[in-house]
Amino acid sequence: xxxxxxxxxxxxxxxxxxxTKEEILYEIDNYKDILLEDLGLxxxxxxxxxxxxxxxxxxxxxxxxxxxxxxxxxxxxINVRVIKKEVKTNVIIIDHKLIWHGEINPFxxxxxxxxxxxxxxxxxxxxxxxxxxxxxx
Numbered sequence: 072x073x074x075x076x077x078x079x080x081x082x083x084x085x086x087x088x089x090x091t092k093e094e095i096l097y098e099i100d101n102y103k104d105i106l107l108e109d110l111g112l113x114x115x116x117x118x119x120x121x122x123x124x125x126x127x128x129x130x131x132x133x134x135x136x137x138x139x140x141x142x143x144x145x146x147x148x149i150n151v152r153v154i155k156k157e158v159k160t161n162v163i164i165i166d167h168k169l170i171w172h173g174e175i176n177p178f179x180x181x182x183x184x185x186x187x188x189x190x191x192x193x194x195x196x197x198x199x200x201x202x203x204x205x206x207x208x
Contacts (some may be wrong), residue, residue, distance in 0.1 A: 097188050099175060105190065106177060109165055110134040117164040119204060120144060123178030131163075131177065140202055158204060167201070168194040 095157040098103065109118060116135045120128065120142035128147055132138055141158055161178055163171040171177060173188035 082189070090205070095189055095191060096173075097164065097175075097190060099182055099184060099186060101182065102171075102175060102177075106162075106163070106171055107131075107134055109169060109171075110163075113165045113169075115139075115166055117147050117162075117201070118156050118178070119157050119160060119162040120178050120202070121161050123161070124175060124180065125149070128178050153190070154160075156204065162200055164184050164197050164200060170194055170197050170200065 101177050110131060111134045113135060115137045118131070118138065118140045119130070120140060123142070123144060126145055128140070128146060132149055132151055134141075135151075137156065140146065140151055141154045141172045142148070142165060146153060159174070161176045163177060165171075170193060172190045172191070174186035175182045175188040177188065177204055195208070
């Protein structure tokens with residue numbers, strides 16, 4: 072789904088500007104500070120986690136006041152709402168409109184230098200992801 076969506080944005084002439092918060096596509100060396108800032112400013116955050124490392128999830132969760140985690144992995148020392156469900160992707164949804172998704176898994180160290188992650192503001196797409204996970208009905 073990520074590659075299809077990315078192709079569509081390229082067709083729509085979305086521009087990728089270096090070192091700006093509006094940048095859409097990030098690489099391993101420039102995504103984390105912006106993600107942490109987005110999390111710190113958020114009213115509500117959903118982590119959808121297929122695979123993650125507990126201490127990285129803790130670090131990301133520390134910046135969030137209203138967090139729901141949807142995952143089937145066992146989490147330790149994370150005192151937030153956790154919904155146990157098998158999921159097939161790693162996504163962060165912020166305020167039901169801002170999406171972080173891509174080859175870079177923000178919940179682990181499992182990536183290559185060539186991987187990327189998209190930061191996309193799209194309420195409709197965020198709602199679609201939430202409906203696909205099907206836990207809030």
